[in-house]
Amino acid sequence: MSRTPSHASAPPPAVEAESLLVRLRHTEVLHGLTFSVPSGRVTGLLGPSGSGKSTLMRAIVGVQRIASGTLTVLDSKAGAAALRPLIGYMTQDAAVYSDITVLDNVRYFASLHGRSRAEAREAVTAVGLSGFEKRKAANLSGGQFSRVSLACTLVGHPKLLVLDEPTVGLDPVLRVDLWERFRALADAGTTLLVSSHVMEEASRCDSLLLLRDGHLLGQLTPDELRERGRSQDLEQAFLGIIQTSASGKEIAQAKERASAKEGAA
Ligand SMILES: Nc1ncnc2c1ncn2[C@@H]1O[C@H](COP(=O)(O)OP(=O)(O)OP(=O)(O)O)[C@@H](O)[C@H]1O
DSSP states (O other): OOOOOOTTTOOOOSEEEEEEEEEETTEEEEEEEEEEEOTTSEEEEEOOTTSSHHHHHHHHHTOSOOSEEEEEETTEETTOGGGGGGEEEEOSSOOOOTTSBHHHHHHHHHHHTTOOHHHHHHHHHHTTOTTOTTSBGGGSOHHHHHHHHHHHHHTTOOSEEEEESTTTTOOHHHHHHHHHHHHHHHHTTOEEEEEESOGGGGGGOSEEEEEETTEEEEEEOHHHHHHHTTOSSHHHHHHHHHHHSOOHHHHHHHHHHHHHHHHHO
């Protein structure tokens, strides 16, 4: 069940973007995004392949330079050194040492964050890898390998967790387990931004950012997505919104026409 943030007692957003524009090798990839990520909630970042999800996450965690606009993360400018211990980032490519064991990987990241050995074990359990502690990471399946990466991200207990497709390659039972873990983390005050291709997972989020071609189609709750997309099925609802929205190119053309008009006036 999704929860609508209560504005009366809501803390300030964990992330705020205003007209955020990102270029990669002179190509504009994110076209002036304005949105916020509520604190202590699970926000889903959804969009087709190539829509800009990873680029946006990289900007938020401070490893992608922004061309213009503002991006504020936990009250600091994105990329500020003070944010480093506060953000956990799991990339699509697992950041794991394959020649050491599962537990040693997680212990290593635990030590970087001043966390105990017990906390390293807890993180391994949290991602469903109990029993695999002594296994060399190289000898794990793809899904297990990426869960080691997730454990390494969780073990620092960051305030903001940015997870790039953390459930890819996982079976449905594990997916449900992980989403329950995400919910528990949010209930305990952690802010999560989670990207996914799987629309069913959108129903587990409090807030959704819908991206297409580097444009934000909307920020809405799963219920609002169903309503706007005119379907109870989130996949269909998303397709409905895409079909009724102008494509990225059309939006850019409309903006160009508007600024040309302004210039002529
Ligand atoms: N170094 C680069 N130079 C130019 N364009 C790039 C570069 N890296 C990525 N892009 C383009 O930027 C756009 C956004 O890519 P991004 O990886 O952020 O999308 P995504 O939504 O995360 O995709 P996926 O779901 O497939 O991971 C894509 O069109 C991609 O081709």
